[in-house]
Amino acid sequence: MLQDYQRTLFPYAYNILGSVEDAKDTIQDVLSNYISTQREGIENEKAYLVRSVINQSINAKNKRKTVNYEEVWLPEPVATGEEADKALHLQDIGSYTMLILMEALNPKERAVFILKEGFGYSHEEIAEVLSGTVEQSRKLLSRAKGKLDEHKQGAPLGNKTVSAALLDQYLHALRKGDVQRLENMLSQDIVFYADGGGKVNVAKKFCTGLHDVSQLLVFVFNKYQQDFTFEFTVINHEPALLFFRGEKLFGCQVFSISPEDHKILRISTVLDPDKLKNMGR
Numbered sequence: 001m002l003q004d005y006q007r008t009l010f011p012y013a014y015n016i017l018g019s020v021e022d023a024k025d026t027i028q029d030v031l032s033n034y035i036s037t038q039r040e041g042i043e044n045e046k047a048y049l050v051r052s053v054i055n056q057s058i059n060a061k062n063k064r065k066t067v068n069y070e071e072v073w074l075p076e077p078v079a080t081g082e083e084a085d086k087a088l089h090l091q092d093i094g095s096y097t098m099l100i101l102m103e104a105l106n107p108k109e110r111a112v113f114i115l116k117e118g119f120g121y122s123h124e125e126i127a128e129v130l131s132g133t134v135e136q137s138r139k140l141l142s143r144a145k146g147k148l149d150e151h152k153q154g155a156p157l158g159n160k161t162v163s164a165a166l167l168d169q170y171l172h173a174l175r176k177g178d179v180q181r182l183e184n185m186l187s188q189d190i191v192f193y194a195d196g197g198g199k200v201n202v203a204k205k206f207c208t209g210l211h212d213v214s215q216l217l218v219f220v221f222n223k224y225q226q227d228f229t230f231e232f233t234v235i236n237h238e239p240a241l242l243f244f245r246g247e248k249l250f251g252c253q254v255f256s257i258s259p260e261d262h263k264i265l266r267i268s269t270v271l272d273p274d275k276l277k278n279m280g281r
Helices: 002-017 020-036 045-064 082-086 096-104 107-118 123-129 134-151 160-176 179-185 210-225
Strands: 186-195 206-208 229-235 238-245 248-257 264-270
Touching: 002 020, 002 045, 002 107, 020 045, 045 107, 045 123, 096 107, 096 134, 096 238, 096 248, 096 264, 107 123, 107 134, 123 134, 160 179, 160 210, 160 229, 160 238, 160 248, 179 186, 179 210, 186 210, 206 210
Parallel strands: 186 264
Antiparallel strands: 186 206, 229 238, 238 248, 248 264
16 A cells, blocks of 8 residues: 555655655655554545645755755656556656756745646645645746746657657767758757766756757767667656666766657756666666
8 A cells, every 4th residue: 555655646756856766755754754643633645645745845845955056957867668658657747848947946836836737736725735825826826837938848749759760860960970960950949958966077067059059969979979879768758868888877868859840959968877776777
């Protein structure tokens, strides 16, 4: 039963925290406290645990704001390929693009947005979860949507067949050093992020613009990636490439692709080994 709750509660914690390890720790703390306390008066066990996990996740996210944000921070990737078709808790986790955009929200705005847009909660239910009022919930959602609209790029491409073919062309262009072909695949407003977690040196943490990003991608490939084996996968419901040397995973690159013209909008490169340890073969 508790194992079932861990799976059920995972999307709530992860969507707020963006970290698999932090989400698991939060859920473990909540379940441990639940087991060791008196439970009289709790009519709906699941609702109680969801409420506890959300509030503890908000507190944990607030504490993590002390991180040095001169560093690029990307969410910990979660594989959502074939398993996600069978596992409800993986279907419910946010897309990688949305998790990045939600970093612009404060933890309460993020929680309200996730509950309303992701899980279909009413404002009355959200008010109960957050011990607030319906009006506060409405205001938080309005603020969250306003902030997200400033950065919105539209829904990313979710077609696995199309995106796998596109990334195959992307790798071919890199191997050939074909900058022109590469630029044809990128959006004019392409954004590149790299998160080494302060443990891995990166050529550039942030880069934007068609010319600069394409030059950076070719440079990085020629200097660091030529001897890697690349594997296509799906991370947080978006197409991705994993970089292996032998059996060891060295990086994960997640792509946000426009469904309209199939241009690459965003490339998020996770190199932090702590964020890769739950991935791999």
